[in-house]
């Protein structure tokens with residue numbers, strides 16, 4: 001690191017790794033205005049199309065009229081209001097766990113859970129492709145930190161054998177940049193042999209996996225005995241904002257007593273909790289959203305295969321196209337944008353070196369015609385990028 005910021009920025013630009021923020025000038029949806037241009041949006045995590053749903057908006061408006069706009073204080077002082085409490089109860093029932101605890105962001109929920117559970121003298125074992133917030137949490141905890149090979153039970157087992165103290169195994173449910181699903185039954189079996197606990201961050205699984213949208217634990221039918229710490233985020237499939245940790249009564253009380261990212265922050269606006277209560281209801285009851293998504297995923301994979309694109313091993317709405325080189329990923333993204341399509345290029349350090357990709361995400365709000373538009377554009381643009389190599 002250096003205070004020579006100009007050089008650091010120039011280096012990043014030269015490596016095709018410079019990041020820019022597209023300016024969104026419309027609500028989330030399949031069609032958005034970005035930097036003055038109308039684009040079909042294939043890079044949002046609003047998988048079910050709930051972020052701009054009229055009933056969710058109305059719930060937030062009514063919530064704001066009743067509860068005001070600010071949380072006002074931390075939960076432990078006077079910021080824990082009735083909508084927060086009702087949402088926690090609803091999330092506990094939804095996940096089939098005794099209790100749930102609400103957080104303002106997924107990043108904070110992950111920091112809170114890991115640092116409250118393990119510290120010096122303990123071990124934290126993480127999938128090497130886990131989300132940055134989990135990796136940061138592991139480092140912050142002070143526990144002995146080790147990363148096992150992606151989704152590899154043997155690699156986890158070897159590290160479990162060498163672990164010290166209490167051991168927490170941590171994995172994404174659906175891997176955010178690859179779209180594949182954690183092999184939870186195997187990971188949980190390995191953990192159980194060594195009396196380790198398992199923590200799953202299912203940010204991208206809630207709403208999209210499981211018959212009722214209950215995520216990866218519903219998909220595999222895993223209870224509290226297998227997954228002791230279950231994290232969900234509310235800014236993706238739920239379409240609102242915030243996150244939760246679900247688990248035993250003792251786990252939640254431990255977080256309330258000891259988790260600094262829970263204790264030392266203002267609660268989220270109660271109106272957001274009102275909106276999430278409504279989106280939870282829609283997420284559970286409107287199974288047609290998951291069914292439509294599954295059809296879109298199948299059609300995208302078949303179409304991409306015909307074009308000769310390299311997809312990843314994913315049946316979820318995250319369908320990355322592997323490119324490898326960052327400059328070529330940027331070029332494909334730019335060519336698609338010229339054709340009215342928004343698909344983000346994901347580059348290192350967000351993904352491992354040499355594995356830049358276009359992260360296509362599908363939403364229940366996409367029409368079949370919008371998906372065909374994407375496939376046509378990819379068929380046109382891909383030869384230009386492939387030809388560069």
Ligand SMILES: Cc1ncc(COP(=O)(O)O)c(C=O)c1O
Nearest residue numbers: 105106107131176201203233235
């Ligand atoms: C797997 C995963 N966990 C946690 C987060 C963080 O959640 P939040 O955006 O609510 O901070 C994200 C993405 O944002 C994610 O992809």
